[in-house]
Amino acid sequence: MWPNFSHIYIEEGAEKYPLTDVILSKFSNTFCVTVHHYKDIFNRPQQNFQSQKRSMKLILAVKKDNLVYDGSEFSQSMGHDNFYYNSMILNCVYNCDYCYLQGMYGSANIVIFVNIGDFFSAVVEKLQKPMYLAISYDTDLLAFENVIPLCAQWIEFTRAQPNLTIEIRTKSANFKSIKSLEPCDRTILAWTMSPDEVVEKYEKGTPPLRRRLEAAKEAIDEGWKVRVCFDPVIRIDHWKEYYSQCVQTVFEKLEAVKLYDVSSGVFRMNADYLRKIRKQRQDSDVLYYPYVFDKNAASYPETIKNEMNLFIQNLLLQYLPSTKVFI
Amino acid sequence: MIRGKEGFVLNKKPIGIVTALHAEASPLIDYFNLKKDIAFTKFEIFSNNRISLIVSGIGKIKSAVATTYFLGQVDPVCVINFGICGTPKPDYKIGDPVVVNKITDVSGRREFFPDMIVKHHLREAHVTTFDTPVTMDMAVELNLDLVDMEASGFFQSASVFLQPDKIAVLKIVSDYLELERVTREFVTELVQTKLSEIDNFIQRFSAVQFENSGVFTEEENLLLGELSSRLRLTTAQNHLLREWATAYKITSKKEIAFLNEFLHAKIQNKNERLLVFKRIRAKLGVA
Numbered sequence A: 001m002w003p004n005f006s007h008i009y010i011e012e013g014a015e016k017y018p019l020t021d022v023i024l025s026k027f028s029n030t031f032c033v034t035v036h037h038y039k040d041i042f043n044r045p046q047q048n049f050q051s052q053k054r055s056m057k058l059i060l061a062v063k064k065d066n067l068v069y070d071g072s073e074f075s076q077s078m079g080h081d082n083f084y085y086n087s088m089i090l091n092c093v094y095n096c097d098y099c100y101l102q103g104m105y106g107s108a109n110i111v112i113f114v115n116i117g118d119f120f121s122a123v124v125e126k127l128q129k130p131m132y133l134a135i136s137y138d139t140d141l142l143a144f145e146n147v148i149p150l151c152a153q154w155i156e157f158t159r160a161q162p163n164l165t166i167e168i169r170t171k172s173a174n175f176k177s178i179k180s181l182e183p184c185d186r187t188i189l190a191w192t193m194s195p196d197e198v199v200e201k202y203e204k205g206t207p208p209l210r211r212r213l214e215a216a217k218e219a220i221d222e223g224w225k226v227r228v229c230f231d232p233v234i235r236i237d238h239w240k241e242y243y244s245q246c247v248q249t250v251f252e253k254l255e256a257v258k259l260y261d262v263s264s265g266v267f268r269m270n271a272d273y274l275r276k277i278r279k280q281r282q283d284s285d286v287l288y289y290p291y292v293f294d295k296n297a298a299s300y301p302e303t304i305k306n307e308m309n310l311f312i313q314n315l316l317l318q319y320l321p322s323t324k325v326f327i
Numbered sequence B: 001m002i003r004g005k006e007g008f009v010l011n012k013k014p015i016g017i018v019t020a021l022h023a024e025a026s027p028l029i030d031y032f033n034l035k036k037d038i039a040f041t042k043f044e045i046f047s048n049n050r051i052s053l054i055v056s057g058i059g060k061i062k063s064a065v066a067t068t069y070f071l072g073q074v075d076p077v078c079v080i081n082f083g084i085c086g087t088p089k090p091d092y093k094i095g096d097p098v099v100v101n102k103i104t105d106v107s108g109r110r111e112f113f114p115d116m117i118v119k120h121h122l123r124e125a126h127v128t129t130f131d132t133p134v135t136m137d138m139a140v141e142l143n144l145d146l147v148d149m150e151a152s153g154f155f156q157s158a159s160v161f162l163q164p165d166k167i168a169v170l171k172i173v174s175d176y177l178e179l180e181r182v183t184r185e186f187v188t189e190l191v192q193t194k195l196s197e198i199d200n201f202i203q204r205f206s207a208v209q210f211e212n213s214g215v216f217t218e219e220e221n222l223l224l225g226e227l228s229s230r231l232r233l234t235t236a237q238n239h240l241l242r243e244w245a246t247a248y249k250i251t252s253k254k255e256i257a258f259l260n261e262f263l264h265a266k267i268q269n270k271n272e273r274l275l276v277f278k279r280i281r282a283k284l285g286v287a
């Protein structure tokens, strides 16, 4: 499912990169507009995120600094000390109600940084020690793969870097776009699984659980390392029933012993982002649960959080040893 | 109901149009059956219950001033700069309506981008706004698309009031930079021949407007305001009250009329006020 972008904004200088040609070749009926700097359009004041979501534009740009970031406190490091992430794409083709990107960026338009070689160089500089790099961070990279084959290029790059492990997190069902590649044992394909009640209500535009599971199963069968993430767990009505059913469905489809690991986490978000999102939209109850705003993060009150974590943990421990469960 | 500072009353927010010349405006005034609003004295404003139009005068400063005045007074839901433009490019035909996707202010060297959220069948182009008329040689040398004298001033002012998805610029190609040909009658005739395309664009643009009208009804807004003033809530408490009420309404999908009972709460001191505030909080389901 890809929007037919009506406009592609091209930062001066970005037109020289081969990835720009690859992207432009996919969209023929599109207005191309040059911009001095991508922030001239991406960072305009007072943009309406949800209005832009209904008619997303592409912005092609060259990222000059911060090509790799230290791991964020809002993300699980999965036991990896050297946890990093990068953002070759800002924003996402999906539109989850609970997505923090709505609070992080003023714009819903999608920025693709086309200077992938510079991103590779920035990683190589840090590879004296083993590095764990999440490359699908402020986006869903695999969902873009048909338009721009970034996952494939990162996988091939990783294969040649013995100290590098990458994680590609996705809600897409788009494994077929990288299926032709040899599996790489330092690439973890991480699928976020949610009950269909959550998918339908809050994860707009994403494939249903069944299709994500089919994609994950195919990846496992092809020999890839697959992580399953129940994250964020949302306290909807009858959440226990829905998540029990979801976990059961997942393990009926995927053999537990073949999973690399499983992670879970309840909804949490940078507190300022949630405040900002609440100012912009009053149409989704997931944004208006009486969360506790604690230091910088907003999440469920401690007792509720513990109850939810424990419940999911117990579900998962029926299928997996504790060493493979990260809560 | 929206009431302008000079007494202009609208039942619903209109669509705003800013034109530089009366010659550009008059076909629209006739077509939409707009009436001059005599409540406004500083600029000519013409309205019906759906559209409001202001004539700014020529140049980006006048356009900026008129747009500021217009948006402050009339408060339209969205605004369109409509007017003629020149081009050095022969592949544009005289009379082509063009939707602008980028505006460059030539003196400030700044670029502005409306959100292009309207699906339409017109051409799109980049307009460069000059302070004085442009010669063909200069326009060719700079490889310009369209040139005008208002768009950048209009856009900068409109951006102060409105989100970029509520601002549009629609131009009609009037000349290949031979200004002597552009008479008042010529401009009016040119606009007249394109009225259905202009109307079509305006309709599409207004149809996609998504106003975040807020979660409360007018009565509920009044109730919250009344509660805040009767209970003499501080700014922070007022903010909390609205936040709790919003969360309550969205998560429970119920009305908040039950808060009426607190309008008559007896409060004689600060502690009593705090107590009532806590009762409201509990009623709104906040632990």
Ligand code: SF4
Pocket: A091, A092, A093, A094, A095, A096, A098, A099, A100, A101, A138, A139, A140, A171
């Ligand atoms: S898939 Fe992830 S990045 Fe994309 S909208 Fe949903 S939460 Fe945001």
